[in-house]
Structure formats: C-alpha cells, structure tokens
Amino acid sequence: MAVYEVYAHPALVKYRTAVCTKATLFVVAVLCVTYIAPLLVAYRSHGFWLKRSSYEEQPSVRFQYQLLLIVATSTSGDYVAWSTFPKFNSLQGNKLRIPSTSAREEDQNQDGKLDRLHLLLELPLRPEEQVYSIQLLLTFSYQLSRMSSVVMQSLLLLQHSSSIPGSQLFLSGDLRLQQREPLLHRGLDTRYNVSIINANSPFSSSYDLAQIIEMYEERNLTTVLSSPNPVWTFGRAAAAPFQLKAVIRYPMDIIRYPFRSPGFWEMIKFAWIQYVSVLLIFLWVFQRVQTFVFQNQVLPTVPVPLLKQHNA
C-alpha cells in the first residue's frame, strides 16, 4: 500500500542559554543587522525621504474684467489707448479711444470651474489709422486649493506687432502657471493677492508696461499665456473696427509642491514602504541563518525537548 504525507505541521523548538554567552551576543547582533541594515540600504539608495513632488490641478480662474490696451496706429508713433482704470484714461487726453469689449467665461464640463474666456475687443479707428502693434494687459484672479490654498492676482500680456497693418488679431492659448519655487504642502498663500496695476495712481509711471512687467516678474508665481500661434489678419475695411479675438483656456496645470518639505506623515509613509520592503528580505535571510546556527548547535545552547503542544 502506498504511503503519502497526509499532513505536516511545524514543531516549536526552544533553545535556552545564559545571558553572557556567545549565543546572546549572536542574537543581539542579528537583531541589529536585521532591522538597521534595511534602513541604511533604503536610505543610501536615494529617494528615501520624499522631498519634492508634484500634482495636477485645474485652477479656478476668474477674469477680473480689467484691461489696459495700447494700440500703435501709425509707424511714426501715433497711438490710441484705453483701460478700465479711469485714472489711466484721464491721462490719455485725445488719445483715448473706447473699444467695445465683450468677455464671456464658460464652464464647459459643468464642474464649477471656469474653463475658458472668450474675449472680443473691437476698436474703432479712423479710416486713415492703421494698426501696427497691440498690447493688452488682462488681470485674473487665480486660485489653487488641492494642497496649498493659493489666492493670487495674475496678469497676462497679449502683444503682437507687425510691419503690415492688420485688421484682426486672433489668439488662442492657455493660461499657464509659472513657478519659480514649489508651493507649500498646506496652508493659505496670499502673498500675491495684491493688485498688479495700481488703479488709484494718477502718475504715468504706474502705467509703464516695462515697470508693470518687471515688478510682476519678480514674483515667484506668475501666469503666462502660452499661445504659440497668433494670427494677424491684414486688410481692414475703411470703416471697420480693429478686432482682437482671444480664447484663453484655463487648463490643468502640473504644480510642484513641497516648498520646504512635505508633511511629516507623508514622508514617514513613503519611507515606511521602502523600509519594509527591504526589511522583509533581511528577516527571511536572518531567520534562516538563526535556524541553521541553533539547529546545528554552532553556538552552544540548551534545546528544550519537544513538548506536547497545548492549545494556549
């Protein structure tokens, strides 16, 4: 009749020794190596402590309905200008020309965050005036909320110039965040929630575009219009206005976030994952080593005879 192994179970063998013996020293050493070595391995192989990370978020952007428009109407320096800042307009004298401006913000996917801005600006011009260059400043309020709550005012400069007079400028682009430093991993960040253009200033220096842009670019968080393909259309009818059509989308942006370091538990969590995965290997290896050493009596110990197992 064939005999086969019908069942197997491990039997617990205990080894006893005195405190000051080689076996105690061996066990303590193995214990240290088993638990400390994985830490060293994980740490020295880079990336143990999470220091930089990034996430994706669609900002909630609102157009602030503030515009500043400068249009060169001849090659010899004539221009017309307009803005939503009354002090700027009063500086312009007879160069002021009010365009008809329409702005519409759309939430296309109905998620509560606006997705795009349609801007149409029609600037009336005299028949002898031609448009050679256009500069338009738009201000937005920009908010992020997933990790650090960032509330800031941001700026877009739309500009184009051509040696050929145009009738229309079409721009379609994305509002992109530019980070000079990563954001904090939590907390409220209102450093840049201040107006970029001082609308209450009567001085001409407040509306100097170079100054405005210089001060804006000093910030660590700015927005830019990434519109690689502006279309400048020639040939304006005598009585037709100059048109600026812009579609500015507010897409998802990748945000680098732990400015100094991520939160404590986030770091511990990622470190723990790495530590334990290395620890398992060490546990397995040194268990085998210990079993070999004690089973074969490499170090003298007193094996406790196999007792009948009681169900504790």
Next chain:
Amino acid sequence: MRPLPVSRTMAIISHPCLYTVLVGLLNHAYGNVVFQPSFILTSGPKVTAYLLGNNSGISLILTAVQPSNTTGALPLPVCAEGDPGQWFLLAETVEKNTLKVELSLNHSLQLCGNTTDCCLQPLCVLETLQVLACQDALPRARLLVQAQIYAVVLPTRPVSENKTVIPNQAFEPLGPCPCDLTHGTCDVLCCCDQDCSPGALQLFKSKCFPGVFGGNVTPAPDYQCSVQSSRNDPDWFPFLCVTSPADNSPYLGLFFQGKTITPRRGPSFQSPTLTAPLPESTYRQGDPIFTEVGQYFTIPQRSMVGQCLDNAPVAFLQNFQFWCPRLLASCPTGPPLRTTPSDLKIRVRDGFGGFITVSVVEEVAGDLSPFVSSPGQTGKPNITESSLFPGRTQASTSATIRNQSQIELCHNVTLAMDYTAFWRGNGLTDIVLVRVIGNVPLDPGVFVTTRYSAVFVNGDASAQPNSGNPGYINGKPVIAGTLDKGTGTVQRSPISLWQPVGDGLCASAGRKPVVFGENVTAGCLLRLAVQDLEQCGQLRETVRTGLAALVMVTFVARSGNPDAANLTDWVNITFVPLNVSTASASPPGVCEDIPSHLNIHIYSTEVQLRGRLQKLILAMEVSYTLSTWRVECGGGDSLPCTQTTVTQSFPVSSAVTFISIPAQTPPPKTRFQINFTEFDCDRNDVCWPQLAYPLTRYYTGEPYSLSLAKGLILVFLFIAASLLGNLWRQICQVWRSFWV
C-alpha cells in the same frame, strides 16, 4: 429711367411717400398708363399695384392665364372678360392719375379639415394672373402676378389659455427639445423640433445638433440592452442588461425641485468712478503736486510702451528724465512744443499753505543735434578728414542743418524743459524751469525730441553725492581724485569711459562714469590716413593721452564716503608704465605698439564693518594693451594706401574689471576633503546627518517640536509593540533567571 428690379419695387410699395415721388416722375416720363410694378411674385393672399397715368376711361380686366404648353409663353393680352379664378379685383383712386389695384384671394388658406372653404393640398394656389388696363378695347398696360401660396397650418390643439401649462416634470420632460428656439418654425439642424416636417428633417437628419442642445435629453441609459449592442464593449459587459421601454428614462426624475443657491457675484466691467484729486495740505514722498487751482501740476512724461503723455502729474521727490520724440508735420502752435513763459509760470501749492511760482529761465539751443533728427540728413563721414580725440581736431558734426534759406524754420520750438524743485521738510521752496528753445527746420519727416526732467534738490544743488556709507553700493560711481598740493586735500574727479554717440567717433564721444561692481567695456573710433601713421611716436603719444584723459586721477577712494582731507581713505592708483620700443622702424602705413586699449582693474573686497558686510576698494591698476595699426587695403579697396589722405577707422577702447578678493582666503582643500562628502549635505543627497531627516533640524516642513513629537509617538508605538511580543517574554525570563 433705369427699370427697377422687382424686389426693390415691392419694397418701395410699402413706402407711400417714396412712391408718390416715383409716381410724379413716371407721370412726367410717360403720357400713357403703366402698372407699377408690372410683375409681382406673391406668396400671400393680397397683392397691391398701382396704375399710373391718365386713367379716365380705363377698365381693368382680371384673368387667370395659363402659359402655352409648347412655348411656355403667356397668351397675348386681349381685352376680353375672362375667368378671374379664385381672385377678385378692387381698384381705388388714390389721387389724380394714380389708381390703386388690389387683388385678394376669395377663400381661406386653411388646410381642408371639416370646412369646405379650404385648401386641398399644402401648395394651395399656384397660378398666373393677368390684369389688363383696357381703353377702347385696347390693352394699354398689363400687370402679371405669379401667385404661389401655401396653406396655413394652424395648431391642432386649442390655444385657449394665455398661460403655458407646465406638465408634471416627474413624468414628462419640461423642455424636451432645447434647440427648438423659434416658435412655430422648423429650426434647422434641430431634429427634435416638432415643427419640422418629415421632408425638412430629411434635409439635415444626418447633421442633428448633438447632446443636450440637440434635444437628445433622454439618451438611452447604460443598462438598456439596446445600448450594449451598439457600443464597442466586450460582449459580456455589462453582465446583465435590462429590456424596458424607452419611456422609463432615469432622466425623467431629474428636475429642479426649488432649492436655490445664491450665486457668487463675479467681477464684471465696473462703471468707472473718477474722483477729483484732493489736494493735501502737506506733501509726502510720492504725493502729486498741485497747482493753485487744485489741479495736478503736470509735465510731459513717458509711460506705457514709450508713448509720451502730455498731462502726467508730477510726484513729490521723484526725479525723472524723459525724451519725447515727435514727428514735426507743421510748425507747432500750442503746447507741448510751443510754450510761452507766461503759460509755464504756474502757481503751485508749496505744501506750507502758500504758493510758489515757477520761475522760467530761457536758453537757446546752440547745437540742435541732440534734439532734431531728420531722415533726410545723411551724416556720411568725409573720407579725407582725420578724426582724433575731442579738442584735437574738428569733430564732424553730422547734424549740420542743410541750406536753411530753402527750408522753412519753426521758431522758438521748446526743445527741453528741465525743472529743478527745491524742497524742505514737507514742502517746496522754489521751482526753477530751464526752457531750451530753438529754431527747427520744418523738414518732411523731421523728429523733434524734447527733453523733460524734474530734479528735487534739498539744500545745496552742487554738493557731491557719496557712493555709500561707508562701503560702496553696487551701481554707484567710483570716487576718485587728485591731490591738491596746496591744501593737502583730494579734489574729486571721476574715472570715465567712452560713451560713443552717433557714428561712434572718439571726437564726438561723450563720457560716462565708472560705477562700482559693474564690468564694462566701451570704445570709439579714430579716423586716420597713411599720413597720420607716418609719425608713429606722435600717434602713440596722442592715443595714450587720449585714453589717459579718462583716468586723470591719482587716487581712488577706499570707501563710498571718503574724507577729502584724510589720505588714509584714499588708495594710490598704480599706473603700469608703457614698454614701447621706439627704435623699431616700421614700413609706411603701419604703426606698432599703439596703446589702443586701456585696462582698469579694480580690486575690491568685503569686510565686516558696523555690523554688516561693506564693499571696499583695495587697489586699482591702470594698464595699456598694445596693438599694431595698419592701413588695410586688401580686398580691392586700395584707395587708403595709394592716397595719403584717405582715412580708415581704428578702434580705441577701455575696459573696467572688478576683481573680488576674499578678505580671508580659506586654506586650499585636500583631495580627500573634495571627495569625502559623506557628511556634507550640500554636496551629497544621502549624507549621514540626514538619515533621520524628519527628526533633524534640516527638515523645515513642520516646526521642529511638532515633528519631534510625532517621531516620539512613533518610537513609543514601536517600543510598545516589540515589548509586548516575544522580546518581553525573553527579558522576563532573563530577569527571573537573575533573581531566582
């Protein structure tokens, strides 16, 4: 008279006034009668035309005519009574010589239902009518009417109530077709529009509006078996499906139940509120300066992208200088190019409760070249005129005015307005305006550049500014000077660089001071001919003195605020002597060892003074770089070699280099220090001090106390877990074995 097209004629009929004019004209033109218009396309049950001309004895005959089957032509007009068909004719005299002819359909346009007076098919009337104006049985005028009239389709349900009955939204969608925008009309591409006839739907059935706005508000839900087969899903997905009538839509229950949220008011184009400026009693920095009448005190300034604003307010204690180029099309008659001293003598609030008047000093511009630029003037250098350093030969002023007798001159054009405001405390004590005027030739395309500046001066305007206290500030001029033997003090004078203007010749070049911390190079050109290169020794001396004029000093200040009497504040400038071999005889047109480049090396350091790092100058060295100047006449242009007076350009330049010397140089690092980075966390990502990173001072994501507390909690948990397990039993055994 040009015959009017039909469509326009019909439009005119609706304007009686215009028509009367037309009638008069036509009456004048024709003695006979005429229908106006004489051909009408109608799609309604009423047609109006006018018979113009002497209509006494005219009879109107209405007949329905059929075009010939073979030729398609209408029969010839014959003044015989015919069948008027379903139309009747009404004639009415509007005024003398004008008869209004009106044709009306004598039955309703409803589609036949239960009534008899109706249309049998949708195209109710399709016929051609002819109205003849007969006189003495002869046709005098003919009116043709092409009638193509469709039946009126009325709603089948009674429209008794004014209110729209809103169905229960739980069982019937409220807006089943959102793209049905026009009531009673088939909206193109809106396939759910009930007004669209099946024929119309055929036209655009493949291009229906998609989604919600296409009226497709009850798409079949995902669980329907019919959806499953139409998708690209695997056949087992979804595992189960439901077969139910399309009326059981889950979207039916989705309707507005009366809950409202107040919308957050977003920004919009705000109505501009322009507040009048409020003059304050005293001035602080940045406050606008006001005139006596409470308006801004303005000076033209540049702003935006370089445009000049004529009425820009001036801020207290803010200096500026702007250049405003303007195209001079005609002689100016008013500001800003034409100003009178009386206009400029403005009374300004001084900030102490009183007023000061701007005092105007007039100057006439001697040289117009900084102010007037004309594209017509070509400053082509004279090729036979040598040009050296300023003061040596005549500089060729390129902006010489052309023959002035032919060109109209604009007199007394304002070319510069330089305001100097003296201030004390919170107010102004005096404002002086230096106005530069000149006579500008009115040339087509001439640009007049006007300079506007304002400087606020407190106390002595001639006081020399320092460049730091005590260390130098980056961007401030380096202070230098020469020792005045008589008084024993150092007289300040600047170290300069060339500031080339225009054509870049040294003769016309200006100078700019050397500023601390900025490495600069600048240069200019000399124009020399072969004859100038004959005397090399003299040329060397000329170039050397020309460059040495940039550094006409012997001392440079150690710090930014030197004491003129204290020589320890000043450092001697080292001049490296020129090592020139004078004996060498060079061929004609070649000069060797010309000191054409001036090197200024300034050694600076940073030392701890008064609690912070201050920048000081330790030494300054001036040296020359020698080069060989040779008249080049290769490349086909042999003129400079053959003619001794034809000139070529030779560059002279100077450069300033700042060399920062550390106050205490650290000992050089050994190779072991360079390579051993185990404990240098700046150079090693896995340095040992950051092993327990969140518990170290390196970690700044959270306060140290907080991360320490969290770390201790973790350690406590680990210790507790390990003690309560096997280890605890082992320790207990050891403990017992000791005591037993």
